[in-house]
Each structure stands twice: as structure tokens, then as C-alpha cells.
Amino acid sequence: MTMALKDKKQIQKNRHFFQSLRHAIDGILHVLKVERNFKIDIFVSIIVILISFYYQISSAEWLWVVFSIFSVIIAEVANTSIETVVDLAADFKYHDYAKYAKDTAAGFVVLTAMMAVIIGAIIFIPKFIN
Numbered sequence: 527m528t529m530a531l532k533d534k535k536q537i538q539k540n541r542h543f544f545q546s547l548r549h550a551i552d553g554i555l556h557v558l559k560v561e562r563n564f565k566i567d568i569f570v571s572i573i574v575i576l577i578s579f580y581y582q583i584s585s586a587e588w589l590w591v592v593f594s595i596f597s598v599i600i601a602e603v604a605n606t607s608i609e610t611v612v613d614l615a616a617d618f619k620y621h622d623y624a625k626y627a628k629d630t631a632a633g634f635v636v637l638t639a640m641m642a643v644i645i646g647a648i649i650f651i652p653k654f655i656n
């Protein structure tokens with residue numbers, strides 16, 4: 527809705543790459559605005575990046591850290607997208623399928639976060655111990 531209003535209620539296809547990119551950035555900023563968990567994800571990601579610099583982790587470890595951070599962020603953006611479509615389709619009325627869709631989307635985020643925590647534990651616990 528916000529994006530459509532800014533773009534004079536555009537519903538036709540984007541005309542060029544930068545228009546597509548601007549809408550994609552609008553989408554990510556929208557998630558940042560409406561999802562409290564997303565702000566927490568960004569905060570935790572910054573902490574993890576600072577710890578990674580402090581311990582001077584290897585290139586291979588950086589790859590896993592970047593993979594983990596982006597996985598959680600991507601999952602949050604996908605979750606918000608699914609929630610928005612569900613609200614639109616269900617019109618904010620209770621529906622069992624709306625619950626399944628939202629709960630499974632939330633499960634996707636939780637599984638991704640679990641993976642990130644496990645990867646983080648494998649990389650950082652040995653460094654914390656030594």
C-alpha cells in the first residue's frame with residue numbers, strides 16, 4: 527500500500543531495473559518498519575559481525591557467517607510477504623488455512639534461526655573457550 531501510494535498507485539510492471547530495485551528496497555524497509563523481530567535480527571547481526579572482526583575469523587568462517595545472517599534476513603522478508611498476502615486473502619478474518627500459512631511461515635523463520643545459531647556455535651564456541 528505504502529509503495530503503491532508513493533508511486534501514484536502504480537500497478538503496471540516496472541519499466542527499468544532501478545525502478546524494480548527501488549520497490550525491492552521499499553519492501554525491505556517496510557519489513558524493518560513493521561517487524562520487531564527484524565530489528566532484533568539486524569542488531570544481532572551487527573554484534574556477530576563485530577565479534578567476527580574481533581576474533582579475525584577465516585574466509586571460510588566469514589562465508590558461513592554471511593550465509594547465516596542473510597538466511598535469517600531473507601526468511602524474515604519472506605515471512606512478512608506471506609503474512610501480508612494472507613491478511614489480504616483472509617481480509618483479517620479468522621481462517622484455519624490462514625493460520626496454517628502464517629504458522630508455517632513463522633516455522634520457516636525459526637528453522638532458519640536455529641541453523642544460524644548452530645553455525646554460530648560451531649564457529650564461535652571454540653574461540654570463546656580458547
Ligand SMILES: Nc1ncnc2c1ncn2[C@@H]1O[C@H](COP(=O)(O)OP(=O)(O)OP(=O)(O)O)[C@@H](O)[C@H]1O
Binds near residue numbers: 563619625
Ligand atoms: N487471519 C488469520 N486466521 C487465523 N489465524 C491467524 C490469522 N492471522 C493471524 N493468525 C494467527 O496469529 C499468529 C500471529 O499472526 P500475525 O500476523 O500477527 O503474525 P506476527 O505476530 O507478525 O508473526 P511473526 O512473529 O511470525 O512475524 C499467526 O501465527 C497465526 O497463528
